[in-house]
Amino acid sequence: MASVQLVKKAVTVPPTVRTLASGVPRAPLIDFRARAAGHGDHAHHHGSAGPRSDAPSKVFGSVFQSPSSGLVAKVRTTAPVTGVFQQRLLHTTPAVRDAPQVPDFTPYEAKDESTNRSLAYLMIGSMGIISASVAQSTVTEFLKTMSASADVLAMAKVEVDINSIPEGKNVIIKWRGKPVFIRHRTQDEIEEARSTDWKSLRDPQPDEDRTKKPDWLVMLGVCTHLGCVPIGEAGDFGGWFCPCHGSHYDISGRIRKGPAPTNLEVPQYEINEAEGKLVIG
Amino acid sequence: MSKIANTFYNSIVKRNSVFVSTIFAGAFAFSVGFDVAVTKFWDSWNRGKQWKDIRHKYIQEE
Numbered sequence: 001m002a003s004v005q006l007v008k009k010a011v012t013v014p015p016t017v018r019t020l021a022s023g024v025p026r027a028p029l030i031d032f033r034a035r036a037a038g039h040g041d042h043a044h045h046h047g048s049a050g051p052r053s054d055a056p057s058k059v060f061g062s063v064f065q066s067p068s069s070g071l072v073a074k075v076r077t078t079a080p081v082t083g084v085f086q087q088r089l090l091h092t093t094p095a096v097r098d099a100p101q102v103p104d105f106t107p108y109e110a111k112d113e114s115t116n117r118s119l120a121y122l123m124i125g126s127m128g129i130i131s132a133s134v135a136q137s138t139v140t141e142f143l144k145t146m147s148a149s150a151d152v153l154a155m156a157k158v159e160v161d162i163n164s165i166p167e168g169k170n171v172i173i174k175w176r177g178k179p180v181f182i183r184h185r186t187q188d189e190i191e192e193a194r195s196t197d198w199k200s201l202r203d204p205q206p207d208e209d210r211t212k213k214p215d216w217l218v219m220l221g222v223c224t225h226l227g228c229v230p231i232g233e234a235g236d237f238g239g240w241f242c243p244c245h246g247s248h249y250d251i252s253g254r255i256r257k258g259p260a261p262t263n264l265e266v267p268q269y270e271i272n273e274a275e276g277k278l279v280i281g
Numbered sequence: 282m283s284k285i286a287n288t289f290y291n292s293i294v295k296r297n298s299v300f301v302s303t304i305f306a307g308a309f310a311f312s313v314g315f316d317v318a319v320t321k322f323w324d325s326w327n328r329g330k331q332w333k334d335i336r337h338k339y340i341q342e343e
Binding site: 110112114115117119121122125128129130132133136166 | 282283285286288289290293294300301303304305307308309311312315
């Protein structure tokens with residue numbers, strides 16, 4: 001007995017309907033044309049063919065050609081029940097409206113269009129005014145936190161009574177946490193400071209640039225080397241001497257000898273000789 | 282009412298530049314006015330407690 005072998009073969013069936021490049025469906029073997037009903041003999045009476053074979057059954061209505069009034073469509077409004085039928089005994093018929101999903105807003109609409117618009121813009125403007133004001137004060141208050149507080153400003157200036165300092169004496173006061181030297185220089189010291197050949201110094205600076213009044217020398221008492229406080233009326237040049245590493249400053253506070261790189265710093269100050277006051281800061 | 286509204290709209294809102302400048306000017310005036318009002322309220326609330334109220338008791342003008 002010959003064994004039966006089932007072979008599955010994929011067969012490519014040519015499509016019965018395809019679409020032409022123009023988009024028109026083409027089915028070469030199927031006749032889609034509607035045939036006239038009741039003319040099995042295919043008599044050629046195309047003028048009055050009667051109802052079409054694919055026309056809906058007369059149960060629902062029909063379209064036919066009347067000899068007197070041309071093409072007539074009849075639709076039965078009370079079509080007889082065709083399938084399973086359940087009678088709905090309760091129903092309401094809502095009023096037909098243009099857009100049934102949208103509620104009626106007429107009671108809420110503004111009575112006056114322009115008043116409504118102006119009110120909306122007034123509200124927008126007021127909101128803008130308040131937010132702009134808030135933003136402005138936020139920025140200013142934030143910037144104010146960066147400025148110096150009142151206690152710092154109170155400590156920023158120091159007033160000294162210069163009438164109480166005799167000639168040829170040093171006074172050391174504290175200003176912003178640092179010592180400040182004030183020297184009432186004698187005439188000899190002024191001449192000595194001004195006659196020095198300052199161009200050859202390490203940090204060349206004339207005495208005229210370092211003092212506002214030649215009698216009064218005001219400078220920060222911090223050695224420019226490593227920040228010690230120099231000792232007054234000491235050193236090789238009759239000025240200041242730093243004990244830490246041996247820097248010598250002259251009577252104008254200029255560095256003359258030792259490791260310090262620059263002259264003693266001169267702070268901002270004002271001298272009011274009429275009232276005998278010296279304001280540092 | 283409608284006339285005032287229309288005047289407001291036509292004079293201020295219609296041009297955005299005018300609207301925005303009005304808002305900024307209004308913000309300036311509002312912040313000044315708000316400041317004055319709050320300060321006035323503060324002073325009246327704390328009447329007799331601040332230094333400026335009792336200064337004359339301690340410092341005689343020369």
